[in-house]
Amino acid sequence: MTTIFDKILSGEMPCDEVFSDNKCLAFKDITPQAPTHILIIPRKPIPSLQDIKKEDQELLGHLLLKGTEIANDAGLESWRTIINTGEEAGQTVFHLHIHIIGGRKLSWPPG
Ligand code: AMP
Secondary structure, X not given: OOOHHHHHHHOOXXXXXXXXXXXXXXXXXXXXXXXXXXXXXXXXXXXXXXXXOHHHHHHHHHHHHHHHHHHHHOOOOOEXXXXXXXXXXXXXXXXXXXXXXXXXXXXXXOO
């Protein structure tokens, strides 16, 4: 199924790009939940963490490493890394994505 993020990856839809390489794209969330809210998505069309395979291990590590670089570049000392998996957990776009959220005090537990 084609998602909004596939359209962003193909250039069919615009995004506010933060970082790009041959494995992933990072861009600002269109509805930010904090002063910094960036999404990192793999170029590979993986719907969710439910669908990852052993062969994705390096890619997943790459996304997390980039997340830390992006958070540091955004000047964050504290941030939250979120991957919603499945509708009940709040996933609305079924192309795997990592939220990097920071720039304000974040409460716990999440809703
Ligand atoms: P999730 O609810 O975990 O699936 O997260 C999907 C996120 O994508 C939400 O935070 C949305 O605000 C964000 N989003 C949806 N459409 C766009 C878009 N066109 N550009 C940037 N972020 C988007």
